[in-house]
Amino acid sequence: MTVGTDVVDVNRETLEPLPQFSLKQVLAITMAFTVLGFGIGFLVAARNEAPSSIDVGFTLDMVDYHDQAVRMALVVLNKPDIDGGVRNFATEVLLFPRWKLGIMDTYLANWHQQRGDLERTSMQWMDMGTPVAAMPGMATAAQLENLKGAGGADADRLFLTMMREHHRGGVHMSQYAAAHASDGDVRELATRMAQY
Numbered sequence: 001m002t003v004g005t006d007v008v009d010v011n012r013e014t015l016e017p018l019p020q021f022s023l024k025q026v027l028a029i030t031m032a033f034t035v036l037g038f039g040i041g042f043l044v045a046a047r048n049e050a051p052s053s054i055d056v057g058f059t060l061d062m063v064d065y066h067d068q069a070v071r072m073a074l075v076v077l078n079k080p081d082i083d084g085g086v087r088n089f090a091t092e093v094l095l096f097p098r099w100k101l102g103i104m105d106t107y108l109a110n111w112h113q114q115r116g117d118l119e120r121t122s123m124q125w126m127d128m129g130t131p132v133a134a135m136p137g138m139a140t141a142a143q144l145e146n147l148k149g150a151g152g153a154d155a156d157r158l159f160l161t162m163m164r165e166h167h168r169g170g171v172h173m174s175q176y177a178a179a180h181a182s183d184g185d186v187r188e189l190a191t192r193m194a195q196y
Contacts, residue, residue: 051107053125056108057123057125059104060115066100069166072162090159
């Protein structure tokens with residue numbers, strides 16, 4: 001797999017065969033990761049003091065950010081003709097963001113916050129207010145529709161390209177939160193997000 005500056009090229013001949021998981025297996029594992037994330041988030045958040053606007057803002061925005069990554073992974077995992085390596089990557093995208101979502105949802109619950117309205121202005125916590133759908137790296141409605149309609153190598157390429165841009169935008173927000181959040185656990189979570 002080669003990552004270029006504008007597109008991702010999947011060379012099917014050089015990819016090693018990886019184990020395949022059924023969608024049912026992936027969803028069961030995802031549920032286990034979600035429960036684990038909630039448990040870890042509950043234990044960590046229970047000892048925290050009042051959060052700052054950066055803690056809450058970052059968490060709210062990253063919940064929406066990770067939700068979109070999970071939705072894109074589910075679209076790809078429902079396609080029968082995607083590459084095995086891309087399928088495994090989509091499985092990872094489904095699992096690990098769900099784990100982080102469990103942690104972040106627990107933070108919000110412990111802070112007496114709910115997930116944000118998708119029509120709100122996001123990124124105000126870093127003085128870059130923008131609609132949720134326009135956060136850096138968020139896929140547009142048209143891109144999501146293209147992914148839904150694509151198959152085979154086109155779906156592989158679209159998914160990988162969209163996830164690369166999605167990750168780049170998330171890194172920008174994570175780096176800011178890692179440097180400026182007041183809650184040590186939020187800083188640690190943001191640092192981990194920025195590194196992946």
